Amino acid sequence: MKALGVQSLSVSVDSRFVHKIWQEEELSKMVDGGVPFPMLSDQGGRVGQIYGVYDEAAGVNIRGRFLIDPDMVIQAMEILSPPVGRSVKELLRQIKAFQHVRETGEVMPAGWEPGGKTLKPGPDLAGKVWKVWKPGQ
Numbered sequence: 001m002k003a004l005g006v007q008s009l010s011v012s013v014d015s016r017f018v019h020k021i022w023q024e025e026e027l028s029k030m031v032d033g034g035v036p037f038p039m040l041s042d043q044g045g046r047v048g049q050i051y052g053v054y055d056e057a058a059g060v061n062i063r064g065r066f067l068i069d070p071d072m073v074i075q076a077m078e079i080l081s082p083p084v085g086r087s088v089k090e091l092l093r094q095i096k097a098f099q100h101v102r103e104t105g106e107v108m109p110a111g112w113e114p115g116g117k118t119l120k121p122g123p124d125l126a127g128k129v130w131k132v133w134k135p136g137q
Helices: 016-030 046-050 088-104
Strands: 010-012 039-041 063-068 074-080
Touching: 016 039, 063 088, 074 088
Parallel strands: 010 039
Antiparallel strands: 063 074
């Protein structure tokens, strides 16, 4: 993430002590050196409530991912129930896409991958996307 100029944070209702043990006993065995970003404690779920992921009945934050741009605007979010894992590949694709849009004003068609064709929005493109882009390009 550092190479992309992105700051990553994780937030859960667990205490910093639980995070420390989880990092030492679990995460460090899955990721060389453990998770390389801060794990923040949201005891009481206030941050989770603000982002709409706090499950009050269970007292936990549901898994959510938020891409927030330098202007502090949420550009993308994904909420997943606990049984479904997240995709780091998709997260990286989205970060690169939003960075490209911010730098160039171009937009990504459906299925875009880094290095793929982008589109320059404007009156000349309206109603003619089909002429310059086909799915899978």
